[in-house]
Amino acid sequence: MNDPVLNLVRTRSLADQVADTIVEGIANGVIAPGQKIIEVDLASQLQVSRVPVREALKILETQGIVVSRPHRGVRVVEFDKGKIAQVYEVRLFLEKIAIRDACTKRENMPRLLAKLDQVVDRMEQYLARGDLLGVSKADMEFHHEICIASENEIAIILWETLSRHMMIIFEQELKHDADRGHVVEHHRRLRHMLETGSPKELERELERHILRIQGLGSLPKAMPK
Numbered sequence: 001m002n003d004p005v006l007n008l009v010r011t012r013s014l015a016d017q018v019a020d021t022i023v024e025g026i027a028n029g030v031i032a033p034g035q036k037i038i039e040v041d042l043a044s045q046l047q048v049s050r051v052p053v054r055e056a057l058k059i060l061e062t063q064g065i066v067v068s069r070p071h072r073g074v075r076v077v078e079f080d081k082g083k084i085a086q087v088y089e090v091r092l093f094l095e096k097i098a099i100r101d102a103c104t105k106r107e108n109m110p111r112l113l114a115k116l117d118q119v120v121d122r123m124e125q126y127l128a129r130g131d132l133l134g135v136s137k138a139d140m141e142f143h144h145e146i147c148i149a150s151e152n153e154i155a156i157i158l159w160e161t162l163s164r165h166m167m168i169i170f171e172q173e174l175k176h177d178a179d180r181g182h183v184v185e186h187h188r189r190l191r192h193m194l195e196t197g198s199p200k201e202l203e204r205e206l207e208r209h210i211l212r213i214q215g216l217g218s219l220p221k222a223m224p225k
Helices: 014-027 039-046 050-062 081-104 106-129 132-150 153-175 182-196 199-216
Strands: 066-069 073-076
Touching (some): 014 153, 039 050, 050 066, 081 106, 081 132, 106 182, 132 153, 132 182
Antiparallel strands (some): 066 073
């Protein structure tokens, strides 16, 4: 198996592309939690100037994914068990609001369900190929579609901010999960509940869906240098 490498994510502004690339690097283990990020080295590797790299690191610092310290440079934060629990707690409350609001927009439901079916089909294909990053992206796209369908602008903004944390955690969840097939099953069940379940049943299913990884523990730390 080839070692994972960093590939520039071609979306949005160049700074956002670099930020997404760093997050994917953390998610797939190219960049370790606690590792120092050298601005000039990253710019060279991605073949961009230092300006978008600097802007990307500022974005990630405001989002709590990297931290800058005088005389120590910029380092990736440690995703320990406590931090993971906080991310999922906030995510649960946020997605409860989004899924509630999405269900009130009944005219949007056929399009949403069709879109979710497409996403889950792709997720299943990624899983069959062993493409864990693809599975993680599909997982986030699934929940992003629900947020979009909610038409709750604040929920969408907050979810997109939180999504970079979730990308990192999702990838590690999959790497530590011997039975990855349940990922597709869980999303199909949640999609079904969106179509047929009562509000209470849907909320309970969402809780089971989001809190399923709480026992997996923290992410691996950076190796000593």
